[in-house]
Amino acid sequence: MHRVQLHYTLSRDAGTALIRNPLPEMLQAVAEQGSISGAARSLGLSYRHVWGALKRWEDQLGGELIIWGKGQSAQLSEFGSKLLWAERQAQARLAPQIAALHADLERAFAVAFDPDAHVLTLYASHDDALGVLRSYAAASGEAGALHLDIRFTGSVDAIRALNEGRCTIAGFHTLEQPAAGSVAARTYRPLLQPGRHKIIGFAHRTQGLVVAPGNPLGLHSLADVARTGARFVNRPLGSGTRVLLDELLAQAGLASGALAGYDRDEPSHTAVAQAVAAGAADVGLGIGLAAHARGLGFVPLAQERYHLACLKDSLEQPATRALRTLLQTPEWLDQMSSLQGYAPLHCGEVLAMSRVLPWWQFARRKTATATRKKP
Structure with missing residues (x-):
């Protein structure tokens, strides 16, 4: 079994997401926008940053995440689609526990301050x-x-x-x-x-x-x-x-x-x-x-x-x-x-x-x- 380490951030600015990680956010943006440049604009990042980050992730994970055809719209590879699906499944199943962690932090700081x-x-x-x-x-x-x-x-x-x-x-x-x-x-x-x-x-x-x-x-x-x-x-x-x-x-x-x-x-x-x-x-x-x-x-x-x-x-x-x-x-x-x-x-x-x-x-x-x- 391949071991993958994704580091998540608890954030009040995560929108509907309870926790954030840049990789699934980039994959989702590419799937929705159909291009690296469009994904970068939707995330408020530079094209170079998104392109470089995805390439680094491909090297670390040992698989192609994006179909990089010249002159064609960018698409998620089968591996990229499966990785995004797995992340969604994990977040949905862990949502109550993540929400409880948010509440624990809010309670601690409410009492403290x-x-x-x-x-x-x-x-x-x-x-x-x-x-x-x-x-x-x-x-x-x-x-x-x-x-x-x-x-x-x-x-x-x-x-x-x-x-x-x-x-x-x-x-x-x-x-x-x-x-x-x-x-x-x-x-x-x-x-x-x-x-x-x-x-x-x-x-x-x-x-x-x-x-x-x-x-x-x-x-x-x-x-x-x-x-x-x-x-x-x-x-x-x-x-x-x-x-x-x-x-x-x-x-x-x-x-x-x-x-x-x-x-x-x-x-x-x-x-x-x-x-x-x-x-x-x-x-x-x-x-x-x-x-x-x-x-x-x-x-x-x-x-x-x-x-x-x-x-x-x-x-x-x-x-x-x-x-x-x-x-x-x-x-x-x-x-x-x-x-x-x-x-x-x-x-x-x-x-x-x-x-x-x-x-x-x-x-x-x-x-x-x-x-x-x-x-």
């Missing part, structure tokens, strides 16, 4: 709106800003982290009005306790099938995925989307084995979309925002509520109050509304658990108890 800053640790099921919220929160105030230390993990692991004191807020999601016998109820009910936990409203979002552009296989349901044998890519055990998938399979009367690829998983919506975009899978379950960001097709299947949970004791702590206040600002509500497939839902409000997780019916339980005690 701003004694009035609020730092809130949040473990959450992967969600693009939370990433946008983190950036919005950091930029929303000069003094006393709210810094969100977000660790993306499965919904189950997020609530466990909350219960074990490793975070202040846990993000998880369920179908709207999940039934008492649902997979969600069986999964989350043992982890949440009325009186101990509080639910803060956050978002309404859509999940569905992430498919190739134009949906060439004609996939409109999980039954279609099973019938066609389309290559499916799943989310890990313990993730909220895995819980949702099992719920939808049960509703459709399908076993998990009906999906070719049920046991293959990717760590985030972004990685699922990248797997489909790269042709490594035909379909996966994810949010529309991740699909549209990569020019993929999206077939809506389910409407969800994304919840933020905290312990009752932390509800009035300064950092939690700062988050609740921020979530209710008109500016944030407008920004969330602009995200494809998202809408604010009781954003920042403290909600009754029986309202959003209706497998708990406290009023009925009290009435039944009173009836039994009546002589």
